[in-house]
Amino acid sequence: MSSQTYLRKNIALAWPLALNGLLMQSMLMVDTLLVSPLGEIPLAAMGIAATLVAFILGIQMALANGSQLVLSRAVGSGNSASVAKGFWAGLIINFTVALVFWLILSFGNQPIVAALTDDGLLQQQIISYLSYSKYLVLFTAMTQVIIALLNSQGKSKIPLKGYLIEMPINAVLSYFLIYGFSNTQGMGLEGAALGSLVAIMIRMSYLTICVKADPSLDLRFNQNLKSLLNSLRSHANEIFPVAANVTILQIGISIYQLLYSQLNINAYVAITLVTPWLRAGTQFIAAWAHSSAISISQAIGSKNLNNLGKNVDKSIDVSVGISVLCAIAFAGLSFILPNIYPDLDAETYQALSLIAPLYIFLPIVRGYNTVHGHALRALGKTTSVFKINFIGQWLIAIPLCAVLILHYEVSIFWAFAIQPFEEIVKALPFRMLARKSLKEFDHQKAEKLMYD
Numbered sequence: 478m479s480s481q482t483y484l485r486k487n488i489a490l491a492w493p494l495a496l497n498g499l500l501m502q503s504m505l506m507v508d509t510l511l512v513s514p515l516g517e518i519p520l521a522a523m524g525i526a527a528t529l530v531a532f533i534l535g536i537q538m539a540l541a542n543g544s545q546l547v548l549s550r551a552v553g554s555g556n557s558a559s560v561a562k563g564f565w566a567g568l569i570i571n572f573t574v575a576l577v578f579w580l581i582l583s584f585g586n587q588p589i590v591a592a593l594t595d596d597g598l599l600q601q602q603i604i605s606y607l608s609y610s611k612y613l614v615l616f617t618a619m620t621q622v623i624i625a626l627l628n629s630q631g632k633s634k635i636p637l638k639g640y641l642i643e644m645p646i647n648a649v650l651s652y653f654l655i656y657g658f659s660n661t662q663g664m665g666l667e668g669a670a671l672g673s674l675v676a677i678m679i680r681m682s683y684l685t686i687c688v689k690a691d692p693s694l695d696l697r698f699n700q701n702l703k704s705l706l707n708s709l710r711s712h713a714n715e716i717f718p719v720a721a722n723v724t725i726l727q728i729g730i731s732i733y734q735l736l737y738s739q740l741n742i743n744a745y746v747a748i749t750l751v752t753p754w755l756r757a758g759t760q761f762i763a764a765w766a767h768s769s770a771i772s773i774s775q776a777i778g779s780k781n782l783n784n785l786g787k788n789v790d791k792s793i794d795v796s797v798g799i800s801v802l803c804a805i806a807f808a809g810l811s812f813i814l815p816n817i818y819p820d821l822d823a824e825t826y827q828a829l830s831l832i833a834p835l836y837i838f839l840p841i842v843r844g845y846n847t848v849h850g851h852a853l854r855a856l857g858k859t860t861s862v863f864k865i866n867f868i869g870q871w872l873i874a875i876p877l878c879a880v881l882i883l884h885y886e887v888s889i890f891w892a893f894a895i896q897p898f899e900e901i902v903k904a905l906p907f908r909m910l911a912r913k914s915l916k917e918f919d920h921q922k923a924e925k926l927m928y929d
Contacts, residue, residue: 483772483784483788483791484791484795486631486768486772487765487768487769487772487792487795488768489631489633490628490631490633490767490768490771490772491633491761491764491765491767491768492764493633493634493636493637494628494633494763494764494767494768495760495761495763495764495765496637496640497633497636497637497640497764498757498760498763498764499757499760500637500640500641500644501640502753502756502757502760503644504643504644504647504673505527505531507644507647507648507651508523508527508647508651508669508673509523509524511648511651511652511655511669512655512666512669515655515665515666518598518599518602519602519665519666521599521602522599522602522603522605522606522666523602523606523666523669525590525593525594525599525603526603526606526607526610526670527606527610529582529589529593529607530607530610530611530613530614532727533575533578533582533614534613534614534617535723535724535727536574536578536720536723536724537571537574537575537614537617537618537621538617538621538723539716539719539720539722539723539724540567540570540571540574540621540716540717540719540720541567541571541621541622541624541625542625542716542719542723542767543567543715543716543717543718543719543720543854543859544563544564544566544567544570544571544622544625544712544716545625545628545629545767545770545771545774546715546770546771546774546854546855547563547566547567547712547715547716547774548560548563548564548567548625548626548629549628549629549770549771549772549774549775549778549855550774550775550777550778550926550927551563551629551778552629552630552775552778553774553775553776553777553778553779553781554778554779554780554927555778555779557694557695558699559927560626560694560695560696561695561696561697561698561699562700562704562708563708563712564622564626564696565696565698565700565705565708566705566708566709566711566712566713567622567625567712567716568618568619568622569709570709570712570713570716571618571619571621571622572615572618572619574618575614575615575617575618576615578614579611579612579614579615582607582611582614583611586604586607586611587600587604590603590604590607602666605666605667606666606667606669606670607670608667608670609667609670609671609674610670610673610674612674613673613674613677616674616677616678616681617677619681620677620680620681620684623681623684623685623688624636624639624684626688626694627684627687627688628767628771629771629774629775630693631771633768635684635687636684638683639680639683639684640680642679642680642683643676643677643679643680644676646675646676646679647672647673647676648672650672650675650676651668651669651671651672651673651676652672653668654667654668654669654671654672655668655669655672656668715857715859718859718860718862718863719854719859721863722859722862722863722866725863725866725867725870725871726866726870729870729871729874729875732875733875733878733895733896734748734752736875736878736879736882736883736892737882737892737893739882739883740882740889740892741824743822743824743825743827743828744828744888744889744892746821746825746828747825747828747829747832747889748828748832748889748893750814750818750829751814751829751832751836754807754810754836755807755836755839755840758803758806758807758840759803759840759843759844759847761799761803762796762799762800762803762840762843762844762847762848763847765792765795765796765799765848766792766796766844766847766848766850766851766852767851769789769792769796769848769851769852769855770851770852770854770855771855772788773785773788773789773792773852773855773856774855776788777855777856777923777926777927778927780920780923782918782919782920782923785915785918786915786916789852789911789915792848792852793845793848793849793852796844796845796847796848797841797844797845799844800840800841800842800843800844800845801841803840803841803844804837804838804840804841807836807837807840808833808837811829811830811833811836811837814829815829828889831888831889831890832889832890832893835890835893835894835896835897836893838897839896839897839900842897842900842901842904843897843900845900845904845907846900846903846904846907849907849908849910849911850862850865850866850907852911853907853910853911853914856914856915856918856922857922857925857926858910858914861910862907865903865906865907865910866903869899869900869902869903869906870899873899873902874895874896874898874899874902875895877895877898878892878895881895
């Protein structure tokens with residue numbers, strides 16, 4: 478595949494993926510806006526419960542991203558039986574994990590909620606919300622694997638259409654379920670959870686219809702028990718390190734937030750205000766990295782390795798370009814944040830000004846690492862990526878952040894500077910590993926990845 482064709486293909490894959498990510502963030506904001514008139518207790522309950530469910534969904538999405546690499550190689554090979562094996566293995570694993578989390582939320586919800594808050598009324602509201610939202614993990618398991626299959630085929634526009642269907646249904650249905658309609662009394666906070674559940678069921682139905690209508694797919698289950706177990710074992714060995722990687726990063730982000738909460742209130746508010754913008758802005762970088770991993774995996778599956786190194790270098794160059802544009806956008810954001818969030822304390826605006834150079838620089842080095850991580854996973858180096866992230870975050874950055882905040886009581890600038898510092902620490906190992914892996918990658922290594 479020529480570099481020009483590779484780039485065109487990646488762009489076609491990436492932009493729907495980026496919009497998918499933005500729509501997911503938007504749905505969380507819509508739910509918050511709908512629930513906020515109910516008062517502080519329901520809003521806090523939804524925030525805690527949604528954080529818990531979002532953590533589980535993040536693990537499920539990570540598992541699906543791992544399956545996406547397996548499916549992309551199968552699609553590249555042109556072997557429909559391999560595609561079917563990869564799909565069913567991914568679905569069984571993801572749904573099994575979802576079922577475990579559903580059982581935990583069903584039978585262990587009270588001790589979990591009690592550990593999160595000691596407010597009795599808040600506990601009651603959280604459990605009420607979880608009574609419906611816990612089912613999201615089951616439907617998300619199936620939805621994410623179907624999305625992984627569609628993305629691996631290069632059909633990322635179909636999941637985007639699914640989100641565009643789900644969003645208005647979720648918003649309208651949740652509104653009437655929360656507040657009622659005509660003579661029907663509203664359900665309050667439970668209505669928001671039920672609205673989201675019905676909306677994702679509709680999206681899953683749409684995606685299932687699209688997959689069944691695709692004449693190029695034959696997903697009939699034709700495996701014997703031995704073949705299925707072998708496929709499940711190989712699939713699990715590849716995707717669980719991906720999930721472990723995402724899990725430690727998620728927990729790491731939560732620990733950062735807990736450490737930042739030890740700063741003064743104005744500093745903590747400043748970081749809290751910036752964080753959603755950082756998450757939304759980096760969706761474009763993440764989308765490019767995902768599309769690059771899909772294209773690399775398809776090339777490996779087709780055994781077309783001639784321009785592999787050159788195409789990976791192109792992906793890195795484009796990722797850096799997107800990251801620079803993101804940094805420029807954040808620079809512009811730094812000037813208008815006081816207008817977006819008026820009526821804050823002067824100390825909060827000062828804190829925002831202090832960390833502006835850091836959050837402007839952060840996407841550049843984070844984007845560089847993100848595309849390297851995804852490319853390396855596509856090359857079968859998932860465990861190595863996990864080690865780099867673990868050492869960089871858990872053995873270096875987080876302990877350093879804890880010492881600086883808890884012992885030396887540093888300012889917000891030095892506390893927040895640990896995040897770009899973490900990315901700088903990881904950048905050189907990622908680059909060295911990528912060069913070594915590409916130099917050593919050959920048809921024999923490609924064949925080892927094609928276990929289905």
